[in-house]
Amino acid sequence: MCTDIIEQRNVALDQILAERRSYRVFTAEFPPDDEIRRILHAGLLAPFAAAAVGNSKDYFRRFFVIRNGSTNLNAIRHLVMNHVAVMAQELEHGMEKDPNLRKKAGMFFQRLSAIKAKGVVPGIGTAPFYIVVAERKGFPPVELQSLAHCMENMWLKATALELGFQLVSVTSQMSGNPEFCKILGITPGEWELMGCAVGYPTDELSPSIRPPVDDVTRWL
Ligand SMILES: Cc1cc2nc3c(=O)[nH]c(=O)nc-3n(C[C@H](O)[C@H](O)[C@H](O)COP(=O)(O)O)c2cc1C
Structure with missing residues (x-):
């Protein structure tokens, strides 16, 4: 394949990789x-x-x-919501007994509680x-x-x-x-x-921001 075509394909792929974001609205x-x-x-x-x-x-x-x-x-929405409530309750009981679990799962528990409170x-x-x-x-x-x-x-x-x-x-x-x-x-x-x-997302997000490759890579 000629170099120009390879370059074009890579420009397109790199753009899609950078533009891939989590849209939530x-x-x-x-x-x-x-x-x-x-x-x-x-x-x-x-x-x-x-x-x-x-x-x-x-x-x-x-x-x-x-x-x-x-x-x-x-x-499905009702089933998942009920499941979230049960998970939150079980995790809360588990965390009461186990301080290590409380440390590890605290943020996840907060997330489950927020979902439960919002009902969404x-x-x-x-x-x-x-x-x-x-x-x-x-x-x-x-x-x-x-x-x-x-x-x-x-x-x-x-x-x-x-x-x-x-x-x-x-x-x-x-x-x-x-x-x-x-x-x-x-x-x-x-x-x-x-x-x-x-x-369709309501707003466009900017491309992903990640550390430079060399900051997080060791060549061994
Ligand atoms: C294993 C895994 C599970 C994830 N679960 C969720 C999720 O349930 N809901 C959500 O909104 N994002 C979820 N994400 C998306 C991450 O939060 C997101 O990829 C990260 O914050 C980076 O943001 P970006 O996708 O916009 O680059 C998940 C990502 C991974 C890798």
Whole structure:
């Protein structure tokens, strides 16, 4: 490939990498379904742990696109909110008994408490689309890593389409919840989950600021 084309491809890729940001406020407008499909296709192109998931004919990665305002989204919102409340309560009990846990989990506990107090799970019901990705559990258990690759591909594609994207990591806590899994049509405990919100952002964020590579790298 000629050097000019390589350079152009890298300029475009570097720009998308730098512009990938966490958007947390969205307009109510729904992006076209076809753009959502393109984001899911990018997720399908992400690597997967071939040795862990084996060669079952039943494909090991699934996508669930849930529209804001739908009956399913409303049901999911309630289930996740209830789960957040239970997690907060359990964590509080755990922290009472264990000062080390209090130190480690204090910030996370505050976040759960804030979600509970507001009655809003960020990304669920706050964006046009809530998307759940499921990866079949295998051995060794590396599904969450696979899902992270999938999410990153989807995130970069959303960025290239000028759509906002927000990770909704509380989704992974729902993988064993029978009612949540029933809505998706999957067996609880068989799949690991991760979620994201997608829509048009209300404001544009500046590109990411990170330390210079040489400040955080040792060549050995
Ligand atoms: C494992 C993981 C989980 C995350 N979970 C959430 C989340 O649930 N909600 C959210 O708004 N952002 C979440 N984020 C996004 C980070 O907060 C964000 O990437 C970080 O603050 C850097 O900001 P940027 O994405 O705009 O560069 C998560 C990121 C990672 C890597």
